[in-house]
Each structure stands twice: as C-alpha cells, then as structure tokens.
Amino acid sequence: MASVMGLLEKRETVARVRVEELRVEADRILAELGEAETVLERRVIARAELTEALAAPGVIEGVLVPGPQAPQSVPVPVPVVKVPVARSVVPRRHDGMGVEALAPDYRRIMEVLEAGSTAGEDGLSAKELTGRLGLKLVPAKIEGVRCKAKRLLERDWLAPEPSGRFRLRPSGVTG
Numbered sequence: 001m002a003s004v005m006g007l008l009e010k011r012e013t014v015a016r017v018r019v020e021e022l023r024v025e026a027d028r029i030l031a032e033l034g035e036a037e038t039v040l041e042r043r044v045i046a047r048a049e050l051t052e053a054l055a056a057p058g059v060i061e062g063v064l065v066p067g068p069q070a071p072q073s074v075p076v077p078v079p080v081v082k083v084p085v086a087r088s089v090v091p092r093r094h095d096g097m098g099v100e101a102l103a104p105d106y107r108r109i110m111e112v113l114e115a116g117s118t119a120g121e122d123g124l125s126a127k128e129l130t131g132r133l134g135l136k137l138v139p140a141k142i143e144g145v146r147c148k149a150k151r152l153l154e155r156d157w158l159a160p161e162p163s164g165r166f167r168l169r170p171s172g173v174t175g
Contacts, residue, residue, distance in 0.1 A: 030089045093156040113168050123165030
C-alpha cells in the first residue's frame with residue numbers, strides 16, 4: 001500500500017507540471033497579443049497618415065495637390081500607446097533598448113540588481129532579490145521573483161551565472 005506522503009508527492013508533481021504547461025501557453029498567447037497590438041498600432045498610424053494627407057493641400061512630386069473642396073470634419077484616430085502592464089511579455093533585449101520597455105515589476109528587479117552591482121556585489125539570489133524588493137520571504141514570493149528573473153535572463157537582460165545568482169548583463173553585450 002502506497003504511503004499518504006507518496007500519493008501527495010505524486011499529486012504535487014502532476015500539479016507542478018500542469019502549472020508549467022499553462023505558463024508556457026500563457027507566454028505564447030502573450031507573445032501573439034504583442035504581435036497583434038503591433039499590427040493594430042501600425043494600421044492606426046497608417047490611417048491617421050492617410051487622413052492627414054488627404055485633408056491638407058500639399059505638393060507631391062512637384063505637383064500642387066488641392067485640398068478638399070469644403071472643410072469636412074474628419075475624425076482623427078488616437079494612436080494606441082503601448083504601456084507595459086503586469087504579466088506583459090518581456091521583449092528580447094537589443095542594443096539601445098532601455099528598461100523603460102519592461103513592465104514595472106521587471107523594471108524594479110533591474111533597478112535592484114543595478115544597485116547591487118554598484119555596491120560591488122556579484123549577483124543576487126532569488127531570495128536576496130525578494131527581500132530587497134520588500135516582499136515577504138515566503139516560497140511563493142521567492143519563486144515568483146525567480147521566475148521573473150529567469151524570464152529576464154532568457155531574453156538577454158541578465159547575464160547567465162552558473163551559481164544560479166542573477167546579475168546585470170554588461171552593457172552592449174547580447175546573446
């Protein structure tokens with residue numbers, strides 16, 4: 001007969017696998033959402049440019065283009081402003097990209113790591129990061145911070161450390 005602890009461990013393992021599968025699916029969906037928002041933003045800008053070009057007289061290739069015959073009320077679309085939100089996709093880092101591209105939680109992690117690197121520390125553990133972020137040192141919070149730091153690592157915001165600590169990637173170095 002199997003022990004109660006053994007049964008609970010098996011159920012915990014199954015639940016852990018399911019959570020990881022759902023995280024992967026959520027990341028995929030968030031990436032698709034980011035791409036769709038980019039397409040929407042481009043289309044809004046294109047329509048605004050066309051509306052502006054048709055509304056104002058101008059010169060195209062040396063030919064005077066007359067404006068509209070009668071002034072018309074043309075609705076000007078408001079461009080979509082992309083603001084990072086919690087649980088947003090972490091973009092892959094490239095040269096010239098600043099932490100402004102990150103959601104607030106990720107930005108705070110980068111700020112804590114930056115403060116640690118100026119203090120001469122060689123990276124921080126997930127537990128140390130959690131404490132410096134002002135969160136309770138409980139497993140759920142520590143694992144949440146570790147997950148976010150790993151996401152930053154995967155997208156070239158942080159440098160890999162064999163010790164499992166997290167540290168900033170030297171500026172200008174990617175991949």
